[in-house]
Each structure stands twice: as structure tokens, then as C-alpha cells.
Amino acid sequence: EVQVVESGGGLVQPGRSLRLSCSTSGFTIGDYLINWVRQAPGKGLEWLGFIRTKTYGGTTECAASVKGRFSISRDDSKGIAYLQMNNLKTEDTAVYYCTRHRHAYNWFDYWGPGTLVTVSS
């Protein structure tokens, strides 16, 4: 069974950093791009970025809104992807989801339950 589970959320002060994890099982993570999507309270979905597979260089693409502050990495040996968030702002408060897609199959079929990040002093 495909499983995707986010962890690492919590309360953090503005300006601090936080790293979220996306733990996967039930599929070969190395065959998939891993995406991060967030949803602020009462708001819509916002795509943040993805990391390509090692076959495609393991490079990343990020939304302009978080470029330079957020970065994505992966450890296929552990089945985990990460979202490193630096210089957090109050507007980064959201539920953060991890999801996957395959190259040239541009849709997100499995989503984790999400992890809540609250940025507040």
C-alpha cells in the first residue's frame, strides 16, 4: 500500500528554520518526483516545489514565492524527502502536504495527511 506521511511541523518563531520530512513506503521513491504543497488556514492549495529523481539529476524547482528560503532534498535510501524552510514568516503558517508524481505524468495521485506549521511569536 502506498503511504506518504509528513512530519516535523509545529510552532516556530518568525525568522527561525524548520525541516519537514516526507516518509514514504509501498513504492519505489526513486521513480518519483516529490512535491510539497501547502494550504494556509481557510485558503487554497499552493504548490511549493518538487525534486526530480536521481535519473533526472535530482534537481529542484520551486515556486517564486518561496525561492531562496525553501529547499527540497531527498534520501532515496531512506525513502524520505525533506523540505527545509528558512527565515520563516507568519504567512508561512499552513498545513504542508507531500505528494508525488512521475516524469511526464503531471498529476498528484497520493497525498500525505499533512503537517501543520504555525509561525508565531
Place this chain on the structure above:
Amino acid sequence: QSALTQPRSVSGSPGQSVTISCTGTSSDVGGYNYVSWYQQHPGKVPKLIIFDVTKRPSGVPDRFSGSKSDNTASLTISGLQAEDEADYYCCSFAVTSTFVFGTGTEVTVL
């Protein structure tokens, strides 16, 4: 990349049809046949219901259908049912090798 434009809300009676539009640009919706749609019930995780503009994943009822014309994609729910009351989001692949979601539409079953 600006969010794709969706109506804030649509409503219909059980059995009726409703259509949700998703307007982008030639750099996203109009440039690729990579529009997907997601259904999200309150407090729940988004669920894929349409991919590649018109295709339905296994298990998704055939009352959900998708289409596209130029820079606008559409999701139609035919034979509206109470359990279809939810938020719906479109998503498109974009020229910058990124993705962009729509602003979201709340569907109310009267």
C-alpha cells in the same frame, strides 16, 4: 506564476449539473494538456479526480468529467450528489517546469 482563476462558489440541486471553470494563460493551461482536478472535503486531504484534462482515475465516478478550450479548463459534475459538496481545485503544469493551482471553488448541493 499567478494562481489559476476559478469561481469562488457554484451550487446546484441534487441531480443537476454544475461546471467549474479554471482560467490560466498560454504558459500553463493553454500550453499543455496537463490539467488535473482535486476534490477536498473539509478537513480532508485533496483527492485526484481528473488528470490530463479529461481522464478519470480508477474509482472516480463517471459523473465527473473534464475538458479544455484554449486557456480555460472545466470540470463538470453531472447528476450532482450530496457527497459532491466539497472544494475543488484545478492544477496545471506550466512552462517554467512548475505547477500552479487554481484559487479553488466551493461546490454546494442545495
